[in-house]
Amino acid sequence: MNTSVKLAGVTFKNPVTTASGTFGSGIEYSEYFDLSRLGAVTTKGVSNVAWAGNPTPRVAETYGGMLNAIGLQNPGMNVFINRDIPFLRKYDTKIIVNVVGKTTEDYCEVVERLADCDVDLLEINISCPNVKEGGIAFGQDPKCVEAITAQLKKRAKQPIIMKLSPNVTDITEMARAAEAAGADALSLINTLTGMKIDINRRAFLLANKTGGLSGPAIKPIAVRMVYQVANAVQIPIIGMGGIMNAEDALEFIMAGASMVAVGTANFINPNATATVIEGIEEYMKNHNIPDINELIGCVK
Amino acid sequence: MASADKKRVLITENTEIAQGVFSMWIDAGNMAQSAKPGQFVSLFCNDKSYLLPRPISICEVDRDNLRLRLVYRVVGNGTKEFSKLIKNNTVEVMGPLGNGFTLEEGKKAILIGGGIGIPPMLELSKQLNCEKHIVLGYRDITFLNKEFETYGKVYVATEDGSVGTKGNVLNAILANSLTADIIYACGPTPMLSGIKEFALKNGVKAQLSLEERMACGIGACLGCVCKTKETDHHSNVNNKRICKDGPVFYASEVEL
Numbered sequence: 186m187n188t189s190v191k192l193a194g195v196t197f198k199n200p201v202t203t204a205s206g207t208f209g210s211g212i213e214y215s216e217y218f219d220l221s222r223l224g225a226v227t228t229k230g231v232s233n234v235a236w237a238g239n240p241t242p243r244v245a246e247t248y249g250g251m252l253n254a255i256g257l258q259n260p261g262m263n264v265f266i267n268r269d270i271p272f273l274r275k276y277d278t279k280i281i282v283n284v285v286g287k288t289t290e291d292y293c294e295v296v297e298r299l300a301d302c303d304v305d306l307l308e309i310n311i312s313c314p315n316v317k318e319g320g321i322a323f324g325q326d327p328k329c330v331e332a333i334t335a336q337l338k339k340r341a342k343q344p345i346i347m348k349l350s351p352n353v354t355d356i357t358e359m360a361r362a363a364e365a366a367g368a369d370a371l372s373l374i375n376t377l378t379g380m381k382i383d384i385n386r387r388a389f390l391l392a393n394k395t396g397g398l399s400g401p402a403i404k405p406i407a408v409r410m411v412y413q414v415a416n417a418v419q420i421p422i423i424g425m426g427g428i429m430n431a432e433d434a435l436e437f438i439m440a441g442a443s444m445v446a447v448g449t450a451n452f453i454n455p456n457a458t459a460t461v462i463e464g465i466e467e468y469m470k471n472h473n474i475p476d477i478n479e480l481i482g483c484v485k
Numbered sequence: 486m487a488s489a490d491k492k493r494v495l496i497t498e499n500t501e502i503a504q505g506v507f508s509m510w511i512d513a514g515n516m517a518q519s520a521k522p523g524q525f526v527s528l529f530c531n532d533k534s535y536l537l538p539r540p541i542s543i544c545e546v547d548r549d550n551l552r553l554r555l556v557y558r559v560v561g562n563g564t565k566e567f568s569k570l571i572k573n574n575t576v577e578v579m580g581p582l583g584n585g586f587t588l589e590e591g592k593k594a595i596l597i598g599g600g601i602g603i604p605p606m607l608e609l610s611k612q613l614n615c616e617k618h619i620v621l622g623y624r625d626i627t628f629l630n631k632e633f634e635t636y637g638k639v640y641v642a643t644e645d646g647s648v649g650t651k652g653n654v655l656n657a658i659l660a661n662s663l664t665a666d667i668i669y670a671c672g673p674t675p676m677l678s679g680i681k682e683f684a685l686k687n688g689v690k691a692q693l694s695l696e697e698r699m700a701c702g703i704g705a706c707l708g709c710v711c712k713t714k715e716t717d718h719h720s721n722v723n724n725k726r727i728c729k730d731g732p733v734f735y736a737s738e739v740e741l
């Protein structure tokens with residue numbers, strides 16, 4: 186039985202990674218399961234300097250989902266490179282570094298610094314809804330997507346994955362723009378912008394007023410978008426959005442994702458990713474599927 | 486591997502001890518062996534539409550029978566579900582999480598609890614071996630205060646003045662001219678902020694247990710941070726994680 190997949194020239198032992206921002210750099214989760222089980226670890230967004238993030242409350246639960254407005258808090262690329270890359274390299278898994286910035290120059294600085302680092306792929310976050318500058322501002326206009334993709338592609342030594350926002354009229358436009366500028370792969374979807382009001386306090390639940398909605402509530406939207414994008418571009422897709430178990434992951438794969446990322450589920454069960462991997466293997470065994478690649482985009 | 490376990494456990498008791506406040510005992514197995522005062526557990530809803538675990542402080546540890554006591558207030562759909570569970574039902578729990586209080590033995594202590602910050606002070610008052618004044622603040626209806634009397638002198642403050650000193654815990658401390666070498670406190674942020682100021686003014690050390698909305702409870706999501714005076718070595722900014730680095734901090738470490 187083969188569970189390995191190839192994406193942007195890199196071979197992964199299985200198609201399961203973590204959704205950026207839900208897994209840190211894996212340090213906390215390594216207490217709960219062997220990170221070598223994963224196809225890849227996708228890290229929390231890394232910026233050129235340390236970011237403090239948003240005020241609290243930063244998280245709120247909604248029915249079947251949750252809102253977050255962390256604001257991309259991260260220790261900056263120097264700490265990440267010196268502490269987190271050596272940590273992750275102890276494990277037999279690929280490293281996908283999520284990159285964030287406020288300006289094109291910020292993104293370029295991180296990508297250039299990572300060029301000589303021992304990491305496998307870069308995922309460019311042009312879709313965070315929770316920071317005022319950068320993030321999503323780059324991801325809602327096809328011209329901006331194309332421009333930043335081209336800039337980063339020139340500088341990157343590793344393959345680049347553009348992470349797309351669902352907060353657009355037509356996600357396939359952004360996908361085509363990224364592909365045209367040379368993106369090696371796409372990740373989708375980031376969170377959907379949402380809001381929750383505390384009717385007793387007559388106030389917003391989140392200090393940031395709005396936050397990104399994730400969890401099972403968004404899964405049907407994410408599967409639909411993966412399907413649409415898979416039919417619009419040739420480059421491979423990492424699918425994500427509300428994956429709680431193997432059945433969810435298989436929906437994304439059948440819709441056209443070569444890999445899947447588990448996000449919010451990590452908060453509910455630290456072993457969620459391992460459970461998804463085991464579930465996929467079990468499905469393949471039960472349905473007599475020798476190669477996972479047979480399932481990618483099998484629903485037309 | 487992990488210091489915390491996630492598992493489904495048996496509820497041996499779940500009773501309402503005051504209006505909207507429930508006391509639950511769970512068969513916690515090895516969680517009860519390692520649990521320390523000031524630590525918390527994540528409690529999961531059986532209705533999986535309520536995704537996130539609820540962080541609930543540990544009120545008592547019964548090592549002999551491997552049980553934990555959780556005292557919680559019904560504030561939303563999750564805690565409402567917990568309140569409906571009965572003896573022999575089960576609940577998913579992960580823990581113990583966070584770092585508890587550091588027991589500073591032999592020092593004269595004031596233990597302060599406000600509202601649903603009162604429960605963790607019970608196990609602390611049990612384990613602390615020193616002269617103890619216990620100050621408990623309520624809006625109106627009191628709970629657990631009788632149980633504290635075994636472990637030290639108890640002072641109550643109520644906002645409406647129906648029991649004890651009228652006002653908050655600081656009013657009760659001043660009214661009774663309480664002094665100490667160390668303060669341990671858990672409660673709402675405005676209360677902790679007042680205690681921090683009081684401790685600073687009187688040159689007393691204080692350990693404060695903070696609360697914040699959490700998602701993962703294990704330090705990964707960065708949902709529940711608090712501001713710190715110094716740059717934190719993990720975050721490289723002035724933020725510490727309440728769930729993982731706390732929930733107990735020295736007053737001098739945090740900005741409230």
